[in-house]
Amino acid sequence: MSGATEISDPTATRGRGRPRSVAADEAILEATRAVLAEDGWAALTVEGVAARAGVAKTTVYRRFTSRADLAVAAVAQLVAAARTAPGSGAAEDIGNAIRACADVYSRPAARAAYLAVVAEAGRDPALRAAVEGRVITPARQIVADGLDRAVARGEITRGLADSRLDLLYDVLAGALLHRVLVREAEVDDDFIETLTSAVLVALRVPPA
Amino acid sequence: MSGATEISDPTATRGRGRPRSVAADEAILEATRAVLAEDGWAALTVEGVAARAGVAKTTVYRRFTSRADLAVAAVAQLVAAARTAPGSGAAEDIGNAIRACADVYSRPAARAAYLAVVAEAGRDPALRAAVEGRVITPARQIVADGLDRAVARGEITRGLADSRLDLLYDVLAGALLHRVLVREAEVDDDFIETLTSAVLVALRVPPA
Amino acid sequence: MSGATEISDPTATRGRGRPRSVAADEAILEATRAVLAEDGWAALTVEGVAARAGVAKTTVYRRFTSRADLAVAAVAQLVAAARTAPGSGAAEDIGNAIRACADVYSRPAARAAYLAVVAEAGRDPALRAAVEGRVITPARQIVADGLDRAVARGEITRGLADSRLDLLYDVLAGALLHRVLVREAEVDDDFIETLTSAVLVALRVPPA
């Protein structure tokens, strides 16, 4: 299942019949976000989303093949909106990236959906691909961009950046995910600073 | 829901009626593990578990209030079995701890259940408490024990250990969780070594 | 099922163990009547009766083998209490008999149980026998006694009485049952008088 038809693509071949309703597209995603935020993943139902969007079930199924597919779209939008402005140094870049990620994870809709979608992806290759392409890779790119800037500024070497990218991504995203979604602790300035400086030390970047 | 009656407690007041069947206890948990490993979280059904355990549905409901409750018990057993032997130094201790955690996360049953259960716990206080007490706290304790040993050996100070415990737990558990369950990458020796040495550097423990 | 152990019989061999509790006997029947009167046949459960009687389920099952068995006992008591005083003539006898039967059918417990028990008896030989012996035969006897008195008074011949007994029983009991339980109409004096005189005409008994 999953990832089949997806959202209406205006550049698509514009087949013959009646065109997909863009209003329906938006109403469905909006309803999805609302349900996730208000009642959580377990309450996210194709039936319920359709009702809330004022749309027939078939109209939802034409675009998404499952509730997980629906949720991926919502989370993907939030991740896409998380790109950060470059800072003046590695410390600032890392802090910004952490804060950006924390913001995403803290949105009610993402809070409700993130872990559940990832869990479901473990069994569903199509969903797995969708999560990979629309959530994991973009987030990894944020870290990659930060390292690229550090290389450009001469703070670390290209080789170190490349060899540490995945580890750094696992550490940053994982620590955040664990703190916010698993332990449900807050992400305060102290946490961000300590994590940032620990990462800098491990990367052997001299403090500013 | 969740956390209601739980498994038969032999120290309980030994109420008057017929005692709970210990054989049923075990059959249920075993069936739960099997279903999770074979078909994943989405296929975990009270009905299916009961059938597989050769037990009536009511017998399951008498012990667990939901499938999440069921899964927590399974995961908790795995976590409980994960305590590590103390090593000869901080580096070895950390490596052991990572390996122990990685082993747990890699078990098919845990793989299928962990994220899903944690996700569900976000909406269910009773389940949340069960996860907290039976999974999160024990795992955190593994890290705490490691730090205690490092303090005993004089590798770090008591103050540093205390102030860094939660961060270290988030980093270790989070990085692992992210790598194993979110990205579905493998945990090889290189990953463990690099993560270990990065952590040692951040804790300012001199290399052995 | 049904009719197995039945109510405590004081003349029984009086085995060694603890004797049946007479208080339980009565509490069970009383609870049965109450449940039938208040909530009807469908709500009559062994579990509910036991709870209401303040008695364990096993205690009920030791005496009755089913809820139908339970109900038969209640109805039987009512029928047993329905014997009529002899009147001064056939007309009075018949009127009395009709009134007596109508009283029984109108009791809430009997209203709720009678048809259902008879229906159930169609499939259960043991229950059938119990109904036959404790409800149908005693009721038939009321009609037989009435005819015997008419014969004794010379109002009809022995032969006519014997040949018409079953028909008369079917007509009287059936018409009443149909009116009270099937149609749920009331049994007023007009009904009784008209039915009585029709029966007298059919039996060719001259009016008094």
Next chain:
Amino acid sequence: MSGATEISDPTATRGRGRPRSVAADEAILEATRAVLAEDGWAALTVEGVAARAGVAKTTVYRRFTSRADLAVAAVAQLVAAARTAPGSGAAEDIGNAIRACADVYSRPAARAAYLAVVAEAGRDPALRAAVEGRVITPARQIVADGLDRAVARGEITRGLADSRLDLLYDVLAGALLHRVLVREAEVDDDFIETLTSAVLVALRVPPA
């Protein structure tokens, strides 16, 4: 419960969605009849009927609100098929009516369901209304038609017919019901003749 949606009504507003399957209608009623005839009222379960009809449980619940509702439809069909051809005189008419009723009560499905449904109707107003409209009233009409014909032939007066209708219905239906369903005796020619002539005498119709 009961009497909610009922069988597909072709004259209904013909709303927009997919129409009810007429094949399902028939399969359900046929399965109901079969179960009643083979295993009796106690074995009549919505679950079993659905399985036997090769239909989903929801499909049954969309049409009938309970097993009693289901049974009423079956009994109603039998009653509807029981209209009698007019005979040449009151005696023949009454004999025909009794035979027609006896045939209905003797069908295995009706035997199993009639008393139980009527009993259940005592507690359920909607079911009561259904029984009233689809079983009791049609059966009463058979008697009413017979009396109308007798009036038309000049055998009895209009006034007598009207004043005796309910009594006659109670006597005929009740005697039959009592004999066939309560006492489980057979309805032979002798019974029919004796009952018929008794009724004629009571109505003061001269014998043919």
Next chain:
DNA sequence: AGGTAAACGAGACGGTACGTCTCGTCTTGCT
């Protein structure tokens, strides 16, 4: 007075069916 046997309460056991819910698919008629 002590033993023994049965009834007692409590409550868990494997089951069946309940009536509800949501799923994803399949008609239908309207736009």
Next chain:
DNA sequence: AGCAAGACGAGACGTACCGTCTCGTTTACCT
């Protein structure tokens, strides 16, 4: 051809009782 509506087969939900089975306790009788 897209859409809203809604019936369809499927199957899990959690609950209620079923009738059976331990249990530990109580009560009477019979040595």
